[in-house]
Amino acid sequence: MITVNPDGKIMVRRCLVTLRPFRLFVLGIGFFTLCFLMTSLGGQFSARRLGDSPFTIRTEVMGGPESRGVLRKMSDLLELMGKRMDTLARLENSSEPRRAAGDSAHFAADRLALGAGLMERIQAIAQNVSDIAVKVDQILRHSLLLHSKVSESRRDQCEAPSDPKFPDCSAKVEWMRARWTSDPCYAFFGVDGTECSFLIYLSEVEWFCPPLPWRNQTAARAAPKPLPKVQAVFRSNLSHLLELMGSGKESLIFMKKRTKRLSAQWALAAQRLAQKLGDTRRDHKQILVHIGFLTEESGDVFSPRVLKGGPLGEMVQWADILAALYVLGHGLRVTVSLKELQSNLGVPPGRGSCPLTMPLPFDLIYTDYHGLQQMKQHMGLSFKKYRCRIRVIDTFGTEPAYNHEEYATLHGYRTNWGYWNLNPKQFMTMFRECPAGAGVGRGKDASGCSSLPLLPSCAGGRTGTPSAPPSPFLQGKEKFLGILSKYMEVHGTVYYESQRPPEVPAFVKNHGLLPQPEFQQLLRKAKLFIGFGFPYEGPAPLEAIANGCVFLQSRFSPPHSSLNHEFFRGKPTSREVFSQHPYAENFIGKPHVWTVDYNNSEEFEAAIKAIMRTQVDPYLPYEYTCEGMLERIHAYIQHQEFCAAPGPAPPGAHAPQSPFVLAPNATHLEWARNASVAPGAWPLAHSLRAWLAAPGRACTDACLDHGLVCEPAFFPFLNGRDAFLKLQVPCDSTESEMNHLYPAFAQPGQECYLQKEPLLFSCAGSSTKYHRLCPCRDFRKGQVALCQGCL
Numbered sequence: 001m002i003t004v005n006p007d008g009k010i011m012v013r014r015c016l017v018t019l020r021p022f023r024l025f026v027l028g029i030g031f032f033t034l035c036f037l038m039t040s041l042g043g044q045f046s047a048r049r050l051g052d053s054p055f056t057i058r059t060e061v062m063g064g065p066e067s068r069g070v071l072r073k074m075s076d077l078l079e080l081m082g083k084r085m086d087t088l089a090r091l092e093n094s095s096e097p098r099r100a101a102g103d104s105a106h107f108a109a110d111r112l113a114l115g116a117g118l119m120e121r122i123q124a125i126a127q128n129v130s131d132i133a134v135k136v137d138q139i140l141r142h143s144l145l146l147h148s149k150v151s152e153s154r155r156d157q158c159e160a161p162s163d164p165k166f167p168d169c170s171a172k173v174e175w176m177r178a179r180w181t182s183d184p185c186y187a188f189f190g191v192d193g194t195e196c197s198f199l200i201y202l203s204e205v206e207w208f209c210p211p212l213p214w215r216n217q218t219a220a221r222a223a224p225k226p227l228p229k230v231q232a233v234f235r236s237n238l239s240h241l242l243e244l245m246g247s248g249k250e251s252l253i254f255m256k257k258r259t260k261r262l263s264a265q266w267a268l269a270a271q272r273l274a275q276k277l278g279d280t281r282r283d284h285k286q287i288l289v290h291i292g293f294l295t296e297e298s299g300d301v302f303s304p305r306v307l308k309g310g311p312l313g314e315m316v317q318w319a320d321i322l323a324a325l326y327v328l329g330h331g332l333r334v335t336v337s338l339k340e341l342q343s344n345l346g347v348p349p350g351r352g353s354c355p356l357t358m359p360l361p362f363d364l365i366y367t368d369y370h371g372l373q374q375m376k377q378h379m380g381l382s383f384k385k386y387r388c389r390i391r392v393i394d395t396f397g398t399e400p401a402y403n404h405e406e407y408a409t410l411h412g413y414r415t416n417w418g419y420w421n422l423n424p425k426q427f428m429t430m431f432r433e434c435p436a437g438a439g440v441g442r443g444k445d446a447s448g449c450s451s452l453p454l455l456p457s458c459a460g461g462r463t464g465t466p467s468a469p470p471s472p473f474l475q476g477k478e479k480f481l482g483i484l485s486k487y488m489e490v491h492g493t494v495y496y497e498s499q500r501p502p503e504v505p506a507f508v509k510n511h512g513l514l515p516q517p518e519f520q521q522l523l524r525k526a527k528l529f530i531g532f533g534f535p536y537e538g539p540a541p542l543e544a545i546a547n548g549c550v551f552l553q554s555r556f557s558p559p560h561s562s563l564n565h566e567f568f569r570g571k572p573t574s575r576e577v578f579s580q581h582p583y584a585e586n587f588i589g590k591p592h593v594w595t596v597d598y599n600n601s602e603e604f605e606a607a608i609k610a611i612m613r614t615q616v617d618p619y620l621p622y623e624y625t626c627e628g629m630l631e632r633i634h635a636y637i638q639h640q641e642f643c644a645a646p647g648p649a650p651p652g653a654h655a656p657q658s659p660f661v662l663a664p665n666a667t668h669l670e671w672a673r674n675a676s677v678a679p680g681a682w683p684l685a686h687s688l689r690a691w692l693a694a695p696g697r698a699c700t701d702a703c704l705d706h707g708l709v710c711e712p713a714f715f716p717f718l719n720g721r722d723a724f725l726k727l728q729v730p731c732d733s734t735e736s737e738m739n740h741l742y743p744a745f746a747q748p749g750q751e752c753y754l755q756k757e758p759l760l761f762s763c764a765g766s767s768t769k770y771h772r773l774c775p776c777r778d779f780r781k782g783q784v785a786l787c788q789g790c791l
Contacts, residue, residue: 161210166208176202180198185349185350185353185354205355232282234270235270244333246334258319258320259322261516262323266626266630269626273630282329284330286333287332289322291367292367293369293370302315324626338374341378345379347379352380353380356379364389367390387422388426389642390422396429396572398572399413399765400712400760400761401762402573403418404740404760407740417570421759424759426642477598487608490509493514493522496510530552530553533598541581553579554580554597557597561575561576622782622783623785640682658726659676659685668706669726670690681713683777684789692727692772692773694771696768708778709776714775721734723743723773731745731751738760740765741765745770
């Protein structure tokens with residue numbers, strides 16, 4: 001009520017003046033009420049809100065007539081409030097011309113009446129808002145009561161079921177009760193501490209419990225339909241690849257410079273391979289390349305050393321891998337940080353205990369040991385599901401005995417780098433020293449991994465030294481360096497800082513760290529490139545040979561291994577290395593490669609004299625050209641399949657007709673010409689030659705003795721009694737065990753042993769007790785990784 005007093009005009013005028021702000025205030029109340037209803041009740045009147053977790057149980061009251069009536073009532077009230085505000089606005093605006101008329105007395109009386117009416121309307125609006133609040137409270141109470149009743153009715157449905165198909169369900173529920181707060185990712189997937197949320201998570205996110213019958217099964221995540229396969233198209237322009245590689249690290253800058261420098265050669269290689277393949281279909285793949293050793297989380301010790309002559313072989317290797325994959329026409333994503341990796345994989349927030357939030361969008365993942373560890377830490381159970389898609393770029397090679405976790409633990413092969421339980425052919429190396437059985441050299445080469453000679457030293461490469469390595473490696477080498485200086489001028493590319501000159505002999509002309517073009521020029525002028533025993537199997541010797549140098553290296557006696565050399569200690573291999581670069585020694589050899597005993601001055605000097613009389617032309621094996629690398633990686637991508645490949649037949653199982661025949665000289669087995677080709681087998685089964693190795697000989701050595709390479713993919717064909725019988729080996733008894741030397745034949749006793757664990761098929765290893773049954777194959781000249789006809 002408004003009281004008239006001497007200041008009545010002033011009071012009414014103030015009321016009208018403040019009417020517009022008050023109108024905004026009332027509208028604000030209405031808008032707030034609407035927002036409150038939407039956020040508080042929206043989830044109660046729909047099956048699921050867009051942002052809700054699929055694992056949150058909600059009460060559905062959408063069909064209740066009372067609820068719909070209340071909603072209509074509130075809607076009508078809000079609409080009435082809007083109309084009343086419009087009326088107030090028109091009344092206020094209409095007062096302006098009347099004020100100009102000058103009838104102050106009549107205008108004052110109108111204002112008094114208008115003010116009284118407005119205040120009454122405002123009080124009515126306030127009462128309506130109060131009524132809405134009461135209704136909202138009633139609806140909320142009703143919703144909570146209904147939710148409580150539904151929860152009680154389903155309590156018996158949220159007990160861990162006893163299903164023999166899901167034997168771990170109860171134990172996993174117990175674990176969730178105690179540990180569900182240990183990782184925020186569980187709450188991200190809707191786990192809230194209730195039994196129902198545990199079972200929903202364990203049945204729909206993980207797979208330890210059966211689906212709940214009362215859940216909406218159509219809402220469960222269905223496997224997306226595979227996209228139609230498209231054909232890969234060769235690329236010749238690498239500009240986009242340089243963008244994908246990123247920047248900000250010296251290592252990446254080095255890799256991009258190399259890629260840009262070799263772009264013309266990659267384009268020419270793509271053109272030649274396209275002509276060779278003709279109309280052969282090449283499936284387009286989505287590929288993630290995660291360079292784990294360059295991430296900050298792994299320490300990234302390489303980037304700061306790029307400008308100081310540090311080890312660059314790994315960066316050369318990765319640069320060429322990226323170039324090859326891109327030129328072959330595949331979709332590529334490159335990551336060098338953990339954050340990028342998590343984003344591309346779809347890792348949920350938390351500590352890595354939960355699976356990925358989406359199906360893995362990549363057909364293949366290329367990474368290293370650091371990246372492998374990071375993926376295992378953050379992918380949860382998805383790591384086990386998708387690890388068959390991973391290809392590990394392995395510097396030193398991983399033998400099956402070290403890869404199999406249980407076997408490595410029981411037999412003393414466990415190291416910091418092994419026990420991944422991958423298919424051994426998923427490990428890829430730079431050289432054929434750790435191939436898929438293509439072990440070369442005279443020792444127990446790390447076989448079983450898929451020897452991917454990834455480096456095409458097609459021009460330019462790792463900064464090396466024509467005649468001298470970094471100064472620490474010169475210690476103790478002064479004697480034979482002095483012999484060398486009697487016959488030729490000695491140059492070196494030893495890094496040094498201006499205030500600390502390198503400790504090199506006075507007769508060595510040191511150029512310091514050279515840019516790649518200048519280093520290539522120096523190699524082309526040099527006669528001899530000398531190795532000092534380290535690093536092992538670096539790309540620099542191939543660079544030198546490709547530029548017309550002779551490579552001279554030291555013979556190791558005894559051979560270097562984890563038993564006597566710090567570098568190999570803790571590595572997942574028992575391999576013995578007889579020289580600095582076994583590939584160059586065994587697959588290139590003289591006149592390009594000379595291997596001598598540096599401790600024998602006479603032998604060393606005789607080799608120098610012979611090299612001085614020898615003329616050699618630049619030479620590079622085809623498999624280390626850009627075209628050779630493209631060809632090899634194309635074959636691996638198109639033919640290797642570790643996710644859907646069928647398992648081998650049980651040990652001792654007999655095929656209806658043996659595919660083997662004894663060779664005419666009765667020394668080995670061959671694939672019969674009339675035998676059907678094993679479906680899905682790669683390399684092609686017709687390249688198989690099975691030999692029985694002498695006691696104490698590894699399969700790598702036995703195959704090499706016959707001009708072949710060991711191929712572990714063929715072990716399943718030989719893992720049966722039939723193969724021994726065809727070789728005329730008398731088996732008085734046959735047993736199946738886990739042993740990385742099996743299948744094998746033992747004397748005395750005439751016992752035949754078969755392999756029980758497919759992951760332990762290995763070309764490496766030997767024992768004087770066993771004749772190992774070895775699967776050898778032929779290979780293409782200049783492309784040892786591929787059999788004849790394998791492209």
